[in-house]
Every structure is written in C-alpha cells, then in structure tokens.
Amino acid sequence: MRFYKNLIPPIWQTARAILQEGAHAHRSIQQLLRSNKKWGSRDRRFVAEQIYELIRWYRLYYEVALERPPETEADWWLMLKTAWLLQGHQPPEDWPEMQGLDSLEIWRRHRVAVENRAIRESIPDWLEERALQEVGEERWAKLLPALNSSADVVLRSNSLKAPRQKVLHRLRKEGLPVELLGDREALVLGQNRKFTHLKSYEEGWFEVQDYASQQLAHFLKPQAGRYLVDACAGAGGKSLHLAALMKNRGEILSMDLSEHKLKELRKRAKRAGVSIIKTEKIPASGRFSPAYYNMADYLVLDVPCSGLGVLRRNPQTKWIIKPEFLEEIQATQAHILREYSLLCKPGGQLLYATCSILPSENEWQVQRFLQSPDGQEFELLKEQHLGPDRGPEDGFYMALLQRKG
Ligand SMILES: C[S@@+](CC[C@H](N)C(=O)[O-])C[C@H]1O[C@@H](n2cnc3c(N)ncnc32)[C@H](O)[C@@H]1O
Numbered sequence: 539m540r541f542y543k544n545l546i547p548p549i550w551q552t553a554r555a556i557l558q559e560g561a562h563a564h565r566s567i568q569q570l571l572r573s574n575k576k577w578g579s580r581d582r583r584f585v586a587e588q589i590y591e592l593i594r595w596y597r598l599y600y601e602v603a604l605e606r607p608p609e610t611e612a613d614w615w616l617m618l619k620t621a622w623l624l625q626g627h628q629p630p631e632d633w634p635e636m637q638g639l640d641s642l643e644i645w646r647r648h649r650v651a652v653e654n655r656a657i658r659e660s661i662p663d664w665l666e667e668r669a670l671q672e673v674g675e676e677r678w679a680k681l682l683p684a685l686n687s688s689a690d691v692v693l694r695s696n697s698l699k700a701p702r703q704k705v706l707h708r709l710r711k712e713g714l715p716v717e718l719l720g721d722r723e724a725l726v727l728g729q730n731r732k733f734t735h736l737k738s739y740e741e742g743w744f745e746v747q748d749y750a751s752q753q754l755a756h757f758l759k760p761q762a763g764r765y766l767v768d769a770c771a772g773a774g775g776k777s778l779h780l781a782a783l784m785k786n787r788g789e790i791l792s793m794d795l796s797e798h799k800l801k802e803l804r805k806r807a808k809r810a811g812v813s814i815i816k817t818e819k820i821p822a823s824g825r826f827s828p829a830y831y832n833m834a835d836y837l838v839l840d841v842p843c844s845g846l847g848v849l850r851r852n853p854q855t856k857w858i859i860k861p862e863f864l865e866e867i868q869a870t871q872a873h874i875l876r877e878y879s880l881l882c883k884p885g886g887q888l889l890y891a892t893c894s895i896l897p898s899e900n901e902w903q904v905q906r907f908l909q910s911p912d913g914q915e916f917e918l919l920k921e922q923h924l925g926p927d928r929g930p931e932d933g934f935y936m937a938l939l940q941r942k943g
Pocket of ligand 1 (some may be wrong): 773840
C-alpha cells in the first residue's frame, strides 16, 4: 500500500473531531469528502476507511501507541503508524513524523495489550464489565469480535414493486453487484457503491435495511386489511416493510417524536408505492389521549436504545454512550411499554424490539413489564435474539406479546 502524506492531516483531524469533540462520524466524513472534490476514488475510500478504523480501534491503537489517549499532533501520527502496522501494512520509513516509535516496540506493546480483552477489542472497561455481567462469558466472547467486524450493505427488495429475482436482475443490469441473502426479500451489496441515482431506487424497487431489521415484519406476520400502529417509526424502515407484507391493504399509523423523520418516511412511502401509511407526531409528553386506546390490531414498539447491536455500522456508539445514558434510555423504554401498550386492543399483538444486545434493554425489560400492573393483561408469545455472532445480521431483539382478549 502506498501512503500519501497530504491525506494524513485530514484523517487524524477528522478522527479527533469525532472521537474527542463528539462530531457525528458519518456526517463529518461526508463533509470532508465533499470539501475535497479533487481526491480520486482510491483516496476517498482510503480516507473514509482509515477514519472508521481509527474510530473502531481507538482504544487498542492508543494503548499500544501511547498508553493514553492522543493529545498532540505528534501523538496522532504515532496512532496512524500503529494503525497501519496492526492492519498489516508497512508504514513509510522516511516520514520524520513517524520516527518517534519503533515498529518492534509497537509489536512488543501490542503483545502485552491484547492480554486484556477490553483493550484487544477496543471498548471502554465499563462496557466490558456491564456486557459480561449481562450477556455472560460464553456469548460475549463470540459477540464482541463479531460486533467489531465491518458489515455489508443490505437491501430489501420491495415486493410491492417486483419479486426479488426481478429486482436482482434489474440492479445487476444497472451495474450494482448484488447477491441474494436468505430466502425472503434481502439482497447484499458486495462492494460499497452509490445507488441513490439509479432509476430502480427512484422508483422504489428497494430500500436499505439491515437483515436483522428485515426479520421484524416476518416475526409479526401482520394480516392485510388490519390496523397497525408503529409508534417509534422513525424514517419508516419497518413501516414500509410491514406495509409491503400487508400488501398495501389496511392502515398503518406511523408515529414518532421527530417530525423531521416522519417527513422522510412520507417521501420513502411515496417512492415505495405505499398508500396505507398515515403519520402523526407524538406529543412531547409521550402520552396519548384515551381516543387512541384499545384500537390497534398490531402495535410495533421499535424503541430507542443504546444501539450496541449495531456497532459494526456505528462504532462511534461505544465511545459516546455512558452508564448514565443506559439508565435514561431504559427508563424511556419502560415508559413506552407502559404508556403505549394502552393502544393495543384486547386480542391484539404488541411487538417490542431493540437493536441492542443487552438483556436489560431486551428480555429483562419485557419481563419487568409483564410483572408490572400494566403488563398483567399481556402474555409473551415468543422472543428472538439476532446478532452478527449468529448470522449475517446486526444485534437485534424482538418479543411478541398478546393482549388477553
Ligand atoms: C430504533 S429507532 C426506530 C427505527 C425505525 N422503526 C425504523 O425502522 O427505521 C427509535 C425511534 O424512536 C423515536 N423515539 C424516541 N423517543 C420516543 C418516544 N418517547 N416515543 C416515540 N418515539 C420515540 C426516535 O426518534 C427514533 O426514531
């Protein structure tokens, strides 16, 4: 691999803004690439990959390079030298900025550092302790390395527009290297390519949706013609898939606290040929008037969570979240279960889901609800844990509850 020196400062400066000043990773990288239009595609890929590597392996790199987080410009050059060595590349020998630390010393420190799993897998100590306590050694030992791998882009072919095979052929004809994934609607994109300019995308033939998230609609299996409330709908990834399974018959009320996300949902629904979705912003109080109670045949609660199941795509999460945040988000999840479950009609079904791998956001949360006075009317029908240690998907949890009739 050849390294170009002019690319190094933008890499570490952007990584520093993300890791130490809280800038948003994806947006910062997009911004950097937009403001350097002269860079060729190889350089753009290199810059983006190296910033993501620095985010994913931040702790491992700094423990090996410096035994503390980087502070100065010289520290960041040594971080990059360490990163390249550990990635299996030979760093340039004639760059004075990288002379401060000898390669043999880097490998010696690496041997010591990897004895500690939190350092080897590059996560904060509190997270290692918490996950180990909750998930247990057996699963955590497999799950953590899998969460550190990189993930392919997964698409969902839109069955309202065409069967999956037809979508596959059209995308390949348009030059997108896609393969089938699983036996339903999923397609996987072999290499990271732009696709939003394609005619098939504009015509709503497919959406980006992780494989785990695509399992939710099939877990619920909503019947066409029924009334479904998706109460944490965001920009509508699950709502659109649910509408497709309902053959665009019935009614879906997609709600969220964020009007901005609902606006995006409406745009996507139009593109996807979905006409049964209505959107509504939830009041900031997170409480509903009794007019909404006992109405939904199906209630989907894809609640806000830590995002610890999606570290492959958002490695920044491990440096952003803190134990206090987990407590807050779990209180929100409990509130949503308690208040929103009132919308489910007797005999109706409630689906609770998160993209977390922590039992305290998942099955323990559901158990607490079922044991509370508000949960007495519900019973658990089934639950499922998904994750990159088990299949091609992100970490995800789903529980299907039924309200007694
Ligand atoms: C996991 S995301 C939902 C993703 C979405 N279902 C999809 O498939 O793309 C959780 C959503 O819950 C919303 N949210 C946060 N607090 C909420 C609340 N109290 N009531 C309803 N939605 C809330 C967030 O704005 C976010 O869009």
